[in-house]
Amino acid sequence: MxxxxxxxxxxxxxxxxxxxxxxxxxxxxxxxxxxxxxxxxxxxxxxxxxxxxxxxxxxxxxxxxxxxxxxxxxxxxxxxxxxxxxxxxxxxxxxxxxxxxxxxxxxxxxxxxxxxxxxxxxxDFVVAVPPNSPAHTLADYIKMAKAKPGFYTYGSSGVGSIHHLSGEMLQMKTGIKLVHVPYRGGSPSLQGLAAGDVSMAIVSLGASASFIKDHKIRALALLSEDKYAGYDIPAIDSYIPGYDVNxxxxxxxxxxxxxxxxxxxxxxxxxxxxxxxxxxxxxxxxxxxxxxxxxxxxxxxxxxxxxxxxxxxxxxxxxxx
CATH class of the missing domain: 3.40.190.150 (Bordetella uptake gene, domain 1)
Known part of the structure; x- marks a missing residue:
């Protein structure tokens, strides 16, 4: 960062x-x-x-x-x-x-x-989880969340941010129920995710790049269809058709x-x-x-x-x- x-x-x-x-x-x-x-x-x-x-x-x-x-x-x-x-x-x-x-x-x-x-x-943004999360794909995470509605948390850079709204839209399109944890900015959100304080977070690709490459967090899906050299992150629409956020x-x-x-x-x-x-x-x-x-x-x-x-x-x- x-x-x-x-x-x-x-x-x-x-x-x-x-x-x-x-x-x-x-x-x-x-x-x-x-x-x-x-x-x-x-x-x-x-x-x-x-x-x-x-x-x-x-x-x-x-x-x-x-x-x-x-x-x-x-x-x-x-x-x-x-x-x-x-x-x-x-x-x-x-x-x-x-x-x-x-x-x-x-x-x-x-x-x-x-x-x-x-x-x-x-x-662009990614859905990411802590490095020790049992979810290795977005499908894994959605399955976990559906099994325990309201149990898992997701972090964002603050209430009303695009990170927050992307998480709410994820719930609307999949039927899962998560607890929102708003942080005071993108950096605290990333730190909280890496520490395992939340089960998932929506983070910007640029801000999280070093965390992803250093395996401090695990990126499950890119929220748009854009492609980036050096990243092997699947597009979210392969899991949720019609979901496209940047x-x-x-x-x-x-x-x-x-x-x-x-x-x-x-x-x-x-x-x-x-x-x-x-x-x-x-x-x-x-x-x-x-x-x-x-x-x-x-x-x-x-x-x-x-x-x-x-x-x-x-x-x-x-x-x-």
Missing amino acids: KRLFARLGLLACISGCLLAAPAARASQPPLRIVVGFPPGGALDALARIVAHDLSKQLNEPVIVDNKPGAGGTIATAYVAHSSPSDNTLLFADTSMLIAPHIYKQVTYNWARDFSPVAMLGVV SGVFLLAPKGFDAQRIQRIGSVLSKAVQNKKVIAAFTLQGAQASYRDAAALGAWMGKEDNKWAEVIKHNKISVEH
């Missing part, structure tokens, strides 16, 4: 706070990419390396602006209420779609307040942002995700760099929004800030 963030931290240094580039056009402020998490984190590092490439291709400065807090909702609300003339974009992930359904204080609406720009990639990483603009500008930025980003440094940055996070244009991103967001809204409603999940 430390090694992962050390590498991502180095990537973050590529751009600093203001990426060197020719002066911005006199008629508009520099392009600003807002990130809802602190500098040095995974999403921040990805934003900076993408911004670095974007700056070179657009031939103008690009600022990465961190506005952490409240699970990224502070940054999201900030961009939602920004003027299109501010030249501001949001670098976001799937959590921004989940938040309005679980936080009563969140008032933004992605379809009303934002215009999709481009999808940049997806972050977290998108994408750029959004406030509603009213210039459509031609969005098209131009999207075109540049379609090339950026083919850059070896960008691909490497995503790989370090257990993610795949993959591009979708504005229209395809909007369609994907609609489907993801509906999927997670159903899980949240079914399980009556809500969180107070």
